[in-house]
Amino acid sequence: MALLHERLVPVHDEVVRRNPGEHEFHQATREVLESLGPVVAKHPEYADSEVISRLCEPExxxxxxxxxxxxxxxxxxxxxxxxxxxxxxxxxxxxxxxxxxxxxxxxxxxxxxxxxxxxxxxxxxxxxxxxxxxxxxxxxxxxxxxxxxxxxxxxxxxxxxxxxxxxxxxxxxxxxxxxxxxxxxxxxxxYESGVLTGKGLTWGGSQVRTEATGYGTVFFVQEMLHARGESLEGRRVVISGSGNVAIYAAEKVRELGGTVIAVSDSGGYVIEDSGIDLELLKDVKLSRRGRIETYTQERGNGARFVATGSIWDVPCDVALPCATQNELDGTHAQTLIRNGCSVVAEGANMPSTPDAVKAFQEAGLLFAPGKAANAGGVATSALEMQQNASRDSWNFAYTEERLRMIMLDIHDRCLTTADEFGTPGNYVAGANIGGFTRVADAMLAFGVV
Structure with missing residues (x-):
């Protein structure tokens, strides 16, 4: 666990004291606070104003x-x-x-x-x-x-x-x-369409919203690879989960030339070396709300169901945890590293434990935290709100291109911010600091409210 800047230690201690037993919340706040040391050192007004403490307390x-x-x-x-x-x-x-x-x-x-x-x-x-x-x-x-x-x-x-x-x-x-x-x-x-997002297309919903989180995660991965002069072409990809995020991440991976070889649900995982059949997977998981084991029963030869162990035991080039929080721990991370994985991007919210994140960063993997990599879902929800406010409806291609450009902007902001605060290439620091400064500056402008 990284050390906190001395001015942030009391902030963290107060979060733990005021929110007893809420371990996931403690983990999430500490992960952000660990990144803010360079910000406080460079801009002490953030600590002087107690804006960080206020940010950790819900309105x-x-x-x-x-x-x-x-x-x-x-x-x-x-x-x-x-x-x-x-x-x-x-x-x-x-x-x-x-x-x-x-x-x-x-x-x-x-x-x-x-x-x-x-x-x-x-x-x-x-x-x-x-x-x-x-x-x-x-x-x-x-x-x-x-x-x-x-x-x-x-x-x-x-x-x-x-x-x-x-x-x-x-x-x-x-x-x-x-x-x-x-x-x-x-x-x-x-008929207040803008009060909910993710709605059906016939009653105010947006094209691409269903696919957005998965697509956005893969757009982010592609940008990380492009920054190194590489691409997803020919990469073997493992994705945990088999809901909307996982399935549409798999769809975009296939479109960009990668091969998804394993997906999972709470009952186990499926491996198919030649690539998961996405049409069958969608039918089983999205249409019939069935179990992942059904996929192997209907797919036949080539697909194997594994009820024990971890999907992170499957050797791959790219790992996309898209299931739930803290699903990928330090032991899983070491297995992925030993098996040659070079990219991890979080499609779920905080699916990697602090030990796993530390292992990925020490090994020099490209690691994208969820608050950056899976932001495509909420970004497209905001696009849905725009359409509702203007009584407009955009086609799939236009909305997807808006999503892609937003993910490119997020990627660039993470890299630029990480460089600015002395942590080049660190997407965790870039995401935390980049997200923090925009909110904190607005809070300072509003006064103590």
């Missing part, structure tokens, strides 16, 4: 109960969250996660990361996050609808296109967003 934390009735007539109870973390650059913006692991610490870690990610995108959006410990897996459409309607019955009073704009995340896809938007429209009697 608003909302917790509420979500009662709903299951198909057997029994009343169920879940807990809902919305952390409106920072609005210095625009309305709070960040997804909703429905998963049994969700608690306040997870939502705060995600919201904190979102501040810097949204800042790096260059778009006028602040940072927030929300969700519930509700698990949509195994629930009927009717049960999911009743839960979403109950969730929105409380959430609606806290959101709006100029206030807070949620989107989807783990467990919240097109089905859930449809139910949420329908209830918001019913309660408010307004």
């Amino acid at each position: 608003r934390q909302i917790i509420f109960r979500v009662p709903w009735v299951d198909d057997s007539g029994r009343v169920q109870l879940n807990r809902g969250f919305r952390v409106e973390f920072n609005s210095a650059l625009g309305p709070y913006k960040g997804g909703l996660r429905f998963h049994p692991s969700v608690y306040l610490g997870i939502v705060k870690f995600l919201g904190f990361e979102q501040i810097f990610k949204n800042s790096l995108s260059g778009m006028p959006i602040g940072g927030g996050k929300g969700g519930s410990d509700f698990d949509p897996k195994g629930r009927s459409d009717a049960e999911v609808m009743r839960f979403c309607q109950s969730f929105m019955t409380e959430l609606y009073r806290h959101i709006g296109e100029y206030t807070d704009v949620p989107a989807g995340d783990t467990g919240v896809g097109a089905r859930e967003l449809g139910y949420l938007f329908g209830q918001y429209k019913r309660i408010t009697n307004r």
